Amino acid sequence: MRTAVLCALLPLFAACQQKAAEAPSQDVESEPAAVAAAAAAAVAAVDSERLVAADSEPGNWMSYGRTYSEQRYSSLKQVNDSSVEDLGLAWYFDLDTERGIEATSIVVDGVMYLTSAWSKVYALDAASGALLWSYDPGVKKDVTRHACCDAVNRGVAVWEGQVFVGVLDGRLVALDAATGAVNWEVVTVDQSKPYTITGAPRVIKGKVLIGNGGAEYGVRGYLSAYDADSGAMVWRFYTVPGNPELGFENAAMEMAAKTGTASGGNSVEEGGTVWDAMAYDPELDLLYFGVGNGTPWNREIRSPGGGDNLFLSSIVAVRPDTGEYVWHYQTTPGETWDYTATQHIILADIELEGKTRKVLMQAPKNGFFYLIDRTDGTLLSANNYIDITWATHVDMATGRPVEVEGARYTEGPFTVYPSYLGGHNWHPMSYSPDTGLVYIPVLDFPAAYGQPEAFIYRPGVANTGSDGIIGSLPDAQAERDAMRPLMKGRLLAWDPVTQREAWRVEHDGPWNGGTLTTAGNLVFQGTADGKFVAYRADNGERLWDFPTQTGVVAPPMTYAIDGEQYISVNVGWGGAYALVFGEFVTPASLPNVSRVLTFKLGADGKLPQPDWQPRVVFNPPAQTGSEESIREGYALYQDICMGCHGLNAVSGLLIPDLRGSAYLHDPAGWNAVVRDGALKANGMAAFGQWLDESQAAAIRDYIIQQARRGQSLQQPPAE
Numbered sequence: 108m109r110t111a112v113l114c115a116l117l118p119l120f121a122a123c124q125q126k127a128a129e130a131p132s133q134d135v136e137s138e139p140a141a142v143a144a145a146a147a148a149a150v151a152a153v154d155s156e157r158l159v160a161a162d163s164e165p166g167n168w169m170s171y172g173r174t175y176s177e178q179r180y181s182s183l184k185q186v187n188d189s190s191v192e193d194l195g196l197a198w199y200f201d202l203d204t205e206r207g208i209e210a211t212s213i214v215v216d217g218v219m220y221l222t223s224a225w226s227k228v229y230a231l232d233a234a235s236g237a238l239l240w241s242y243d244p245g246v247k248k249d250v251t252r253h254a255c256c257d258a259v260n261r262g263v264a265v266w267e268g269q270v271f272v273g274v275l276d277g278r279l280v281a282l283d284a285a286t287g288a289v290n291w292e293v294v295t296v297d298q299s300k301p302y303t304i305t306g307a308p309r310v311i312k313g314k315v316l317i318g319n320g321g322a323e324y325g326v327r328g329y330l331s332a333y334d335a336d337s338g339a340m341v342w343r344f345y346t347v348p349g350n351p352e353l354g355f356e357n358a359a360m361e362m363a364a365k366t367g368t369a370s371g372g373n374s375v376e377e378g379g380t381v382w383d384a385m386a387y388d389p390e391l392d393l394l395y396f397g398v399g400n401g402t403p404w405n406r407e408i409r410s411p412g413g414g415d416n417l418f419l420s421s422i423v424a425v426r427p428d429t430g431e432y433v434w435h436y437q438t439t440p441g442e443t444w445d446y447t448a449t450q451h452i453i454l455a456d457i458e459l460e461g462k463t464r465k466v467l468m469q470a471p472k473n474g475f476f477y478l479i480d481r482t483d484g485t486l487l488s489a490n491n492y493i494d495i496t497w498a499t500h501v502d503m504a505t506g507r508p509v510e511v512e513g514a515r516y517t518e519g520p521f522t523v524y525p526s527y528l529g530g531h532n533w534h535p536m537s538y539s540p541d542t543g544l545v546y547i548p549v550l551d552f553p554a555a556y557g558q559p560e561a562f563i564y565r566p567g568v569a570n571t572g573s574d575g576i577i578g579s580l581p582d583a584q585a586e587r588d589a590m591r592p593l594m595k596g597r598l599l600a601w602d603p604v605t606q607r608e609a610w611r612v613e614h615d616g617p618w619n620g621g622t623l624t625t626a627g628n629l630v631f632q633g634t635a636d637g638k639f640v641a642y643r644a645d646n647g648e649r650l651w652d653f654p655t656q657t658g659v660v661a662p663p664m665t666y667a668i669d670g671e672q673y674i675s676v677n678v679g680w681g682g683a684y685a686l687v688f689g690e691f692v693t694p695a696s697l698p699n700v701s702r703v704l705t706f707k708l709g710a711d712g713k714l715p716q717p718d719w720q721p722r723v724v725f726n727p728p729a730q731t732g733s734e735e736s737i738r739e740g741y742a743l744y745q746d747i748c749m750g751c752h753g754l755n756a757v758s759g760l761l762i763p764d765l766r767g768s769a770y771l772h773d774p775a776g777w778n779a780v781v782r783d784g785a786l787k788a789n790g791m792a793a794f795g796q797w798l799d800e801s802q803a804a805a806i807r808d809y810i811i812q813q814a815r816r817g818q819s820l821q822q823p824p825a826e
């Protein structure tokens with residue numbers, strides 16, 4: 108019997124699971140039966156009519172946020188607050204990558220399309236989990252040097268028989284939905300610059316929309332539209348003005364240029380990448396998207412004369428046919444804390460003071476929940492959804508936050524709630540028209556910022572413009588332990604009308620998954636400590652959970668086939684917090700087990716037992732470096748290495764913990780890895796451009812210090 112057929116019958120059969128790891132890219136010839144079956148019906152036959160009316164097809168999940176309104180609400184209710192206790196694992200599919208999994212799966216007419224780390228695409232039979240085809244764009248792993256937040260990808264878009272994926276290295280690829288063969292491929296960025304793509308494309312009226320990331324690395328942000336059939340670029344909307352001497356692309360850029368002053372090398376000419384949120388209102392024919400932070404974060408360096416620096420940290424509305432600017436709302440004028448407004452945007456029609464209003468909702472990083480009239484961008488209300496310390500409130504007369512004195516850290520270090528990872532990051536929230544509540548995966552922890560003594564602009568590495576040592580964790584373990592209870596995360600049900608909390612569920616820590624809500628009075632969310640959980644949507648009561656064996660960051664989704672409702676979530680720990688906050692990553696998040704888990708009522712599938720021991724084996728050499736060298740290494744480490752190897756050299760273990768590295772004993776080998784890129788093919792880029800030999804050695808001295816500290820804590824010397 109062919110494996111594909113067998114897998115369709117017995118999805119949990121071991122051979123079906125191995126297939127993912129073994130399958131070469133575009134493994135189509137070997138699976139004619141499955142492909143023929145998929146091709147028999149028109150595949151991914153999604154068009155404007157279907158997308159605009161997506162609410163009438165609850166069995167499908169045809170675009171990133173399910174509908175153009177991006178509510179992530181499903182009217183399916185076979186699985187509901189009373190039946191959910193019978194929910195069990197229907198099938199699982201192992202993804203052949205070991206980095207963070209952030210994708211929302213798309214399901215159209217029984218076929219599931221998703222991405223894993225490294226922008227790989229998979230098409231699965233959505234009822235059985237059998238692989239139909241897979242596609243590997245062959246990303247060179249050292250491009251992660253330009254990716255702040257892991258080798259992640261948030262998913263595909265489908266349209267008229269094609270599947271579109273934005274690739275980490277800046278390509279946009281159109282695949283044949285039936286076979287996975289490449290139809291066309293375009294490079295959407297200047298690849299000599301540190302651009303990356305992690306966001307999911309959207310398709311509006313035959314145009315594929317894609318943004319990019321990399322603001323603090325030194326790129327100018329924009330959103331582009333490509334013709335779905337030919338791959339030709341139709342329009343591009345820049346978010347910051349660029350070099351004024353080259354002229355402005357449009358009046359919006361001319362307006363933006365008046366809101367900032369450039370200083371050499373790093374300036375208002377860069378930043379503002381569009382790396383995640385988009386939503387569309389077909390009636391108003393407006394496309395909304397969120398804009399990111401500045402290059403560097405610190406405005407004092409970027410725009411020393413002050414200014415709002417449009418369109419950083421803004422929500423912008425444009426015409427989807429032309430990219431013509433219509434309105435904007437800036438959440439954080441003169442942003443200086445990495446407070447992006449790229450977070451999930453939800454559109455809804457809700458009753459406010461007796462009138463139905465067309466609103467847009469966002470809970471961006473800065474900690475405020477915004478309710479905006481989406482016809483013209485008027486602010487309707489704003490309130491903070493976590494306790495914040497950088498501003499007191501939003502002034503309704505001006506629509507601007509009222510900042511706390513000193514919060515801009517120009518006069519001295521300042522600890523701010525929320526941190527640069529925000530009160531809410533990319534993890535999608537959801538909105539239920541039944542309960543009227545928005546379910547936000549909240550982050551709640553602080554970060555310290557400080558003006559650096561001297562700022563060196565290094566295009567191609569992360570430029571925060573905030574002092575790396577001030578932003579690091581305390582050296583003393585007791586002080587770090589005292590920080591642990593501050594590292595909070597929760598599921599927050601927020602009433603957008605009253606701008607008040609309805610209920611909350613505290614999690615073990617930050618960086619939990621995105622949310623899904625359904626007409627079954629349910630909210631689903633995966634957690635950092637390895638659970639997939641269902642709550643009552645109206646009061647937050649915990650009704651059901653399933654152990655996922657890995658931290659979950661991706662949002663769940665739901666669909667139906669032949670009258671059966673499925674709930675599916677992609678699991679696999681990773682992303683920015685996983686890399687940076689190694690000190691506080693709960694052991695239950697690890698290892699990264701990258702999988703699709705799909706559930707239905709009455710199923711009772713089991714996962715194989717993982718065997719993995721998270722630990723660092725300390726074996727550091729004697730310290731030979733001077734105090735000055737260790738200090739220099741500390742500062743360089745925080746500026747250049749921390750984003751991947753973790754704050755204070757404590758890794759989240761997706762990437763090696765340098766305190767256990769054998770290269771600590773091998774200065775020449777260390778130099779070859781760190782400066783020359785000896786491990787480039789595995790994702791450890793060459794940093795010789797920014798580090799001479801003595802600087803690389805200084806980092807080694809610092810790591811030896813941290814390793815010796817770690818060792819002494821792990822094995823206290825017997826008295």
Ligand code: HEC
Nearest residue numbers: 251252747748751762763768769770781786789790791794
């Ligand atoms: C963009 C992410 C990234 C950044 C930034 C980064 N590294 Fe790495 N590094 C990696 C990855 C991934 C590996 C694992 C490579 C492998 O598996 O062979 C690695 C491996 C290493 C190793 C080998 C560890 C071992 O024993 O196997 C050393 C040493 C190292 N990095 C040092 C540094 C230093 C020093 C910096 C800062 C100057 C730095 N790295 C910055 C991603 C990064």
